[in-house]
Amino acid sequence: MTERRVPRQERSRRKLARVLExxxxxxxxxxxxxxxxxxxxxxxxxxxxxxxxxLPDRDAITEALGEVYLARLEDLMTAFVxxxxxxxxxxxxxLLVDAFAGLYRAEPGFRALWLGRGLTxxxxxxxxxxxxxxxxxxxxxxxxxxxxxxxxxxxxRTAFLAADAVIQEAFRGDGDPGLLDQLKAMxxxxxxxxxxx
Numbered sequence: 459m460t461e462r463r464v465p466r467q468e469r470s471r472r473k474l475a476r477v478l479e480x481x482x483x484x485x486x487x488x489x490x491x492x493x494x495x496x497x498x499x500x501x502x503x504x505x506x507x508x509x510x511x512x513l514p515d516r517d518a519i520t521e522a523l524g525e526v527y528l529a530r531l532e533d534l535m536t537a538f539v540x541x542x543x544x545x546x547x548x549x550x551x552x553l554l555v556d557a558f559a560g561l562y563r564a565e566p567g568f569r570a571l572w573l574g575r576g577l578t579x580x581x582x583x584x585x586x587x588x589x590x591x592x593x594x595x596x597x598x599x600x601x602x603x604x605x606x607x608x609x610x611x612x613x614x615r616t617a618f619l620a621a622d623a624v625i626q627e628a629f630r631g632d633g634d635p636g637l638l639d640q641l642k643a644m645x646x647x648x649x650x651x652x653x654x655x
Contacts, residue, residue, distance in 0.1 A: 477502040486566035490576030524581040527568040528588045535595035542602035550603045593618040
């Protein structure tokens with residue numbers, strides 16, 4: 459993992475946020491190859507020296523973007539966990555698949571990084587930890603919705619990992635709706651054969 463300084467002052471935090479927004483645009487429009495420190499600094503309107511303080515190279519830029527993208531996914535899952543405890547949904551599987559497919563659709567930079575060749579080992583490690591968090595969230599949602607028992611954590615992790623792989627494959631193209639529909643049918647069948655609470 460590339461060493462990065464964390465900005466302490468509000469002005470520096472805003473500058474770093476502007477840099478990451480610029481990097482996200484470049485990534486979405488041109489791919490990971492465009493994420494040179496010179497290009498990102500120019501796109502963000504900051505000096506290369508200012509960029510080096512926080513993001514000294516391409517790996518640091520992609521790792522920082524990866525953290526932002528994974529945090530968005532985890533925030534979305536946290537919101538679903540909270541809603542699932544308070545609401546009853548007619549189709550929890552369809553709701554979750556559509557929501558996360560929607561995030562893939564709305565985040566071209568995320569797709570370019572995750573489906574391209576720009577991941578560093580540190581980003582892959584962060585993704586492995588992220589998958590644990592997301593699978594635990596799926597488990598909490600499905601328990602709250604009465605679809606699975608509390609002892610179904612491994613089944614929920616399996617369902618999440620399968621869904622993650624199929625959604626990624628769908629978005630290697632244009633988010634193939636047929637593939638996403640088949641994913642929903644597969645997940646409903648798999649979860650439907652588990653013991654109910």
